[in-house]
Amino acid sequence: MAELSKPYEILEWRDGESRTFTIESWETGTLTINPRDGRPPKEIEVLRLHVPPSEKPTYPPYWDITSARLVSQLKSLLETHRGARRQVQVTAIGRPPQTHFSVTWLSESIR
Numbered sequence: 005m006a007e008l009s010k011p012y013e014i015l016e017w018r019d020g021e022s023r024t025f026t027i028e029s030w031e032t033g034t035l036t037i038n039p040r041d042g043r044p045p046k047e048i049e050v051l052r053l054h055v056p057p058s059e060k061p062t063y064p065p066y067w068d069i070t071s072a073r074l075v076s077q078l079k080s081l082l083e084t085h086r087g088a089r090r091q092v093q094v095t096a097i098g099r100p101p102q103t104h105f106s107v108t109w110l111s112e113s114i115r
Contacts, residue, residue: 005032005033005034007034007035008035011064012035013066013067013068015068015069017071017103017105019097019098019099020095020096021095021096022093022094022095026055026090026091027054028054028089030053030078030082031051032049032075032079033049033052034050035047035048036048037070048072049072049075051069051074051075051078052066052067052068053067053069053078054066055067071100071105073103073104073105074094074105074107081107081109085109090109092107092108092109092110093107093108094108
């Protein structure tokens with residue numbers, strides 16, 4: 005898996021925070037992070053979600069998801085619904101690094 009191009013736009017979550025995205029396209033890659041707790045740098049898998057400018061008016065027009073739990077959940081849905089431009093709602097449950105996520109694939113396809 006190749007390293008994602010810069011700039012990175014890492015999405016951070018607060019406990020109970022919900023966000024809804026219209027996913028126009030997505031890609032996976034890697035990123036080397038420096039853990040805040042002083043552990044050595046490590047390479048992680050990242051899911052980059054491209055969203056419309058109306059949902060993210062600042063550059064770059066995507067969010068980088070770094071939570072392994074959320075990457076796994078979203079990749080599974082995205083692969084199942086490949087090619088669909090749909091909305092997904094994500095809610096964070098807990099605080100990092102133990103955050104879990106509730107993911108809802110919204111029923112209506114967006115044109």
